[in-house]
Amino acid sequence: MSVDPMGMPALYAPPRNGPSRTTTGRVIWEESYLNNMVGTFNDGIGSAHLDWDVIAPGGGPSVRLDNQGVTATPTFTGGNVQLVLGGSPQTITTSSNSTLVGTSAATGSPTGALNYAGLATGYITVTSTSATVGNWATTDGNSYVMSYTSYVVSGGANAWVVTFSGVNILPLPQTYGLPTPTLTTANVGTGLLNINNPNPNPTGAPQPTVSVVHKRRINDQFSGVFGAETWFRPTSVSSATSGASVFAHRLYNRNGVNYYGATAYPQFAQGFLRGGATWSNDNVLLWVSTGTGTSGAGCQFIPVAFSVGAFGQHSWDPVGTGAGTSSQWDKAGCWNYSKIIVNMTGTLGAGYWVSYQWNDIVYPLAPLPMYYCPDTGAKIMHFSTEHGFQGTNRQFVNVAHMVGTNE
C-alpha cells in the first residue's frame, strides 16, 4: 500500500505533463477535459459547459463560464466610492505626500466607503478608460494607484468635499514611468477618482446567485500550503469592459466556523499612453483580497500590479450578443495564466497569501492574511473560477486546465 505523503512533495512530485507556467507545486488534481467530460461543477447561475470552439492552451476543449445574461449589477459593489477630482492641477510623485481633493454630489456622505475596514488609509485609483483626452484625470493619460494616510470629509448633502493627505503614487510593478513615476492631475471637475476597492468587485466570497461559480472540491482541513492554477481568456464581446466585467479566481476553505478565502481579481480596461504615442485601455490592474466581514462583504482588495498585455482583444462571440451588433470569430483569443498560493496552516485556518502569479510574473504577498468571515458551510477546500458582469451587454469567459497543487 502506498500512502500519499502530503508533507514530502519534493520526493514524490511527478513531472508536470500539462500546460503550465508555474515552476512549483505537486499536482493534486487537474481538469484537462480531454475525455469530453467536465468534473468541475457550477454552483452558481447560468452555465459552465464544455466548449469545443475555444480550445485550451495545450489542446482539448475549455469550459465556458456563461452567466446567460444574469447581471450582477445590484451585488458586486462594496468598499468603494467614486469622487470627482477637485482642487487645482498638481503633480504627485511616490514621495510628494500631497494633498488631494475629491468632491461628491451624492446625497449621502462618502464617509462609510472611505472608512476602509476602519482604517484611515487607503487607495485612490485613477483609471483612464477613454481615448478622449477630456476624460483623463492625468495629463499623460496613464492610470495610477495612489495611497493616502488620512482624510477629512466636509460639506454636506450633494456637496461633499474629501481632502486626502499624505497622497503618494503607489509604485506598483509596471506603473508607467517606473522607477520615478510622476502624475499631473487634469480635467478638474470631470476627472474621476476611485477610492479603495475596485467597482465592481467580486467580494471576498463566492456569490452564486449572481455569478457562475465553477469549482472542484478537495477535503483538507488547513494542512499546508496550496496552489490553485487556471488559464483564462475573456471570450465574448465586452468581456473585458471597464466597470462591468468581473472574473475571479479563488482558493478557499471552511472549518465549520469561518470561511477563509484568497480571491484574485483582474480589473480590466486600464488606460496607458505608452511611448508617448499609442493610447490603449486593455491593460489590467490586479487586486487580491484581505480583511474580514460577512458573506464576502467587508473585503479589502489590495492592488498588486498593473499588467501590460492584450486583455480586451480578439473575441469569440458568433451571436454578437455583447455588442448587439456584429459577431466576432477569433477562436485563438488571448489566454492568461493565474496562480494563487496560500499558506493555510493553522488549527483555525488563519491562513495568509504566499504569492500571486499572473502570466509571467510572480508577486510575493506573504504575510497578507486571506479574507475571512463567519461561515458554517461545507468544510472543504474549494478551487474556483467565477464570472459575473454588470450592465446589459451579455458577457462570457473561458477557463482551462484548472489545477490544484500542494506547494
Next chain:
Amino acid sequence: MARRRLVNMAHLITQTGLTLSSLTNVAAAGTYVSREIYDLNTADSVAFYYGATSLTGTPGTLQLSLLERDPVSGAFATQTDMPAFASIAATVANLRTPSTATLWQPQGECYKLQWILTTFTAATFYCVAVVTQSGG
C-alpha cells in the same frame, strides 16, 4: 466505448447548482424555458426521460418541447427533426423520447427545454437527458 451522462433539462437560468433538483415546480399556468443547455453538443445520441409527479387544478396539459439555437442570430426555434414529447394530462412516470427504435443525434450547439402548462394551476415534473457519447 460509449459512455453515458445525465443532464437536467429543467434547469432555470437563475437557479444555482446548489438548489438544483430532479423535480421542477411550476406554480402557475404559462410558458417557461430552461437555461441555455450546451451539454448535448458532444453527443452521439440523446434520449429524454420525463414525467409529472403532481398536477393541480382543472385538468389541462403539460407539454414539453425542445428549442434549438441558430448560432448566428441567437434565436431559439423548434426544428422538425427534434424528438416529440407526449402531452401530459395526468401524473405519469417513465416516459421517454425518442422511441426505442430511434436514435436522436443533436444537430445544434445549444438547446432550451420549454414547458407549457395549460389550464392546470400547478405542476411538478422532471426531464433528464441521457447523453451517449463515444471516444475521448
